[in-house]
Structure formats: structure tokens, C-alpha cells
Amino acid sequence: MLKLANKVAVITGGGSGIGQAISELFAAEGARVHILDLNAAVAQHVVDGIVARGGTAQVHACNVSDQEEVVSAVESIGRVDILVNNAGVAHVGNLEKCTESDFERIFNVNVKGAYNALYAVVPVMKSNGGGAILNLASIAAVVGIADRFAYSMSKGAIYAMSMSIARDYMKDNIRSNSISPARVHTPFVDGFIAKNYPGQESEMFEKLSKSQPIGRMARPEEIAKLALFLCSDDAAFITGNDYPIDGGFIKLNN
Numbered sequence: 001m002l003k004l005a006n007k008v009a010v011i012t013g014g015g016s017g018i019g020q021a022i023s024e025l026f027a028a029e030g031a032r033v034h035i036l037d038l039n040a041a042v043a044q045h046v047v048d049g050i051v052a053r054g055g056t057a058q059v060h061a062c063n064v065s066d067q068e069e070v071v072s073a074v075e076s077i078g079r080v081d082i083l084v085n086n087a088g089v090a091h092v093g094n095l096e097k098c099t100e101s102d103f104e105r106i107f108n109v110n111v112k113g114a115y116n117a118l119y120a121v122v123p124v125m126k127s128n129g130g131g132a133i134l135n136l137a138s139i140a141a142v143v144g145i146a147d148r149f150a151y152s153m154s155k156g157a158i159y160a161m162s163m164s165i166a167r168d169y170m171k172d173n174i175r176s177n178s179i180s181p182a183r184v185h186t187p188f189v190d191g192f193i194a195k196n197y198p199g200q201e202s203e204m205f206e207k208l209s210k211s212q213p214i215g216r217m218a219r220p221e222e223i224a225k226l227a228l229f230l231c232s233d234d235a236a237f238i239t240g241n242d243y244p245i246d247g248g249f250i251k252l253n254n
């Protein structure tokens, strides 16, 4: 029996990295997957792969920062059983290196983007009798990591947003949880290493890998397996929690 048979899943940022792995696994487990992504071309590749393997998936070109775009994409989908708030962007820098435009970019995507998707999807879930929400936080939400001022704040907001939704919509049979990965090897990590540490890419990759006590970064597929569990009916008793998936980063880095 497929774990997500007959479920409709909306995954933001499903065109790359963790969102791609989640989209592929959810489709393999029977979900009808809708990817909301700014980069429709990369998301279409993911959808083509899913369809070629016999799954069902569709791309909606959408900037999650824009409420009208998100609401109209969700209206075109109709029923939604699962929402994964995954779209996110990075910023490396402390307070003094965080300009107003850096701050606004991070908050517009990471925080407002998640709010917009919740704003569009929660009423639909309520009218359908419930649903499961999973939000991508980060270990940066709860650990002081150097030079992640704006990013850490945005993930702290996700952590709190997830709890607030869990509390307010429990009565509507909506579960809400977050997951907090440490480093996962995706284009997001490669991109910020290339941008912020030019010429030191392999040294930085090694350093970031070793910062997980387990000695490596996670693979996107490993994150997708936890996402699948939390969004499936196997996790029916789980709401209002955050799950680190971090190779020991939070508790074993001593």
C-alpha cells in the first residue's frame, strides 16, 4: 500500500535539492504532486522525471513571496492534503553584513513565502476535513551559527510559525510540524559556497561536511524520508514539533 495514495501534495521550491527529493518520493508513494517554484524550467525537469516513472505531478510557476500568485496557484489545484513549505534562500553574513535588501529578500522568501502558502492552503484543508503541513526550518533556528544573522532569524520564524499553526488548527484536523536539517548537499549549499568563499570551495565543503559530527552532509533523499513519515498517516499522533535531522550537529558537537 502506497503511503500517500489519493493525497494531493503542494511542495514549494520542489524544483531543486530537498524539495526535489520530497516531490519525487511523495509522487513515488502515490501523491499527486504540485510544485510551486520560481524557476519553472528546473521544476519541469523534476515533473518530467516523475511522470516518466508513472507518477503524477505538475508545475506552477510561482513566486512564493507574492500572495496573489500563491493564492491563484492553490485555487487552480483545488483539494490539498499536504503542504511542504520548502522554498528558501540563503544569506551569509553577520548583522553588519546584512543590508536592508538582504534582510528583505530573506524574509520575503523564507518567512512571507511560508505565510503566503499557509494563507492559501489552510482554508482549503479546513474545508476538506484536515491535512498535514511540514515546514523547513533549520538547525540555525536553535543554534548560534556564525554569519547566519538573517537566515537564522528567518528559520526561527518558521519554527514559531509551525507551532502557531499546530495550535490554532488542531481542531480542524490539521497537523503542523517542522524539520531542522543541518547541512544537506544541494545546489543551495554549493551556491552559497561559490558565492561567499570563491577559491576556497573544496576547503569550505570539507569544513561544512565535518561540522556534522557524523562527518558528512545529509543527502536530500534522507530528508525526504523524514518528510514522508511526518506527512503520512503514520504520523497521525504527531503535531506541534520540530525534528532535527542533523548528523549529531545539535547534541553531539562537543
Ligand SMILES: NC(=O)c1ccc[n+]([C@@H]2O[C@H](COP(=O)([O-])OP(=O)(O)OC[C@H]3O[C@@H](n4cnc5c(N)ncnc54)[C@H](O)[C@@H]3O)[C@@H](O)[C@H]2O)c1
Pocket (backbone or CB within 6 Å): 012, 013, 014, 015, 016, 017, 018, 019, 036, 037, 038, 039, 042, 062, 063, 064, 065, 085, 086, 087, 088, 089, 109, 113, 136, 137, 138, 139, 180, 181, 182, 183, 184, 185, 186, 187, 188, 189
Ligand atoms: N541545504 C541545506 O543545507 C539546508 C539546511 C537546512 C535547511 N534548509 C532549507 O531547506 C529548504 C530547501 O533548501 P535546498 O538546499 O533544497 O535549496 P535549493 O536552492 O536547492 O532549492 C530551493 C528551491 O526553491 C526555489 N525558490 C527559491 N525562491 C523561491 C521563491 N521566491 N518562490 C518559489 N520558489 C523559490 C528555487 O527555485 C529552488 O527550486 C530551504 O528552505 C532551506 O532553507 C536547507
